[in-house]
Amino acid sequence: MSHPEPAAFKSPDAAAIAAQNDAFRKLACLGMPPDRPVQGRMHVTRSLMEAGEGFMAEAVKATGEFETFEHENDPDGWHDFGAVTIRGETVFWKLDLYEADSDFRYGAEDPDNPETTTRVLTIMMAHDW
Numbered sequence: 615m616s617h618p619e620p621a622a623f624k625s626p627d628a629a630a631i632a633a634q635n636d637a638f639r640k641l642a643c644l645g646m647p648p649d650r651p652v653q654g655r656m657h658v659t660r661s662l663m664e665a666g667e668g669f670m671a672e673a674v675k676a677t678g679e680f681e682t683f684e685h686e687n688d689p690d691g692w693h694d695f696g697a698v699t700i701r702g703e704t705v706f707w708k709l710d711l712y713e714a715d716s717d718f719r720y721g722a723e724d725p726d727n728p729e730t731t732t733r734v735l736t737i738m739m740a741h742d743w
Contacts, residue, residue, distance in 0.1 A: 628691035630726040632683075635693040635709050638733045643678025653714060654733030661739045662705065672700045677707040677737055692725075697740065704740035709733050 637648035642656040662670050676698040683693055694709040711722040714732045722731040 626724070627726040631711075632691055632693040634726070634728050634731075635733065639680070639693075639707075639709070639735060640678050642735050643674045646678075650728065652728050652733065653731070654709075654735060656735040656737070659736070659738040659742045661742055662737060665703070665739065666701075669700060669703075673698065673705045673737055676700060676705070677735075680707070705737060706740050706743055707735060707737045709735050 634648075634652050637650075638652040638654045640646040641648055641652065642654065656674075658670060658674070662673060665673075677696065680696045680698060682696070683691075687695060687697070692709075694711075696707050698705050698707070710733070711725045712718045712732045712734065713720040713722050714730050718732070718734065725731050
């Protein structure tokens with residue numbers, strides 16, 4: 615009895631994922647619309663919301679403007695994590711990629727395909743991590 619060959623694993627296109635993640639961050643944080651639609655939503659933690667007047671707005675803006683990607687903070691080249699300093703406090707942001715229409719239960723099977731991937735951007739105080 616012969617068995618079918620398993621499908622070849624296709625490594626995700628890191629450059630495409632990085633471009634989509636950057637476009638979504640700029641849309642969510644700065645209101646800059648992307649060239650092509652990128653699905654997602656943004657969440658902030660309660661401690662970020664309670665950090666003081668204007669603090670959350672500064673953190674969201676700094677997240678959208680973040681461009682300091684290096685191997686140490688972006689080993690896969692996906693532009694999916696960063697840290698910014700606001701008023702002496704460290705704020706982390708993280709992008710998670712989910713399979714669209716999965717109620718955020720399943721990671722994206724094809725994360726470089728914006729039509730089947732939904733992004734969730736979470737912005738949090740470092741001490742929330």
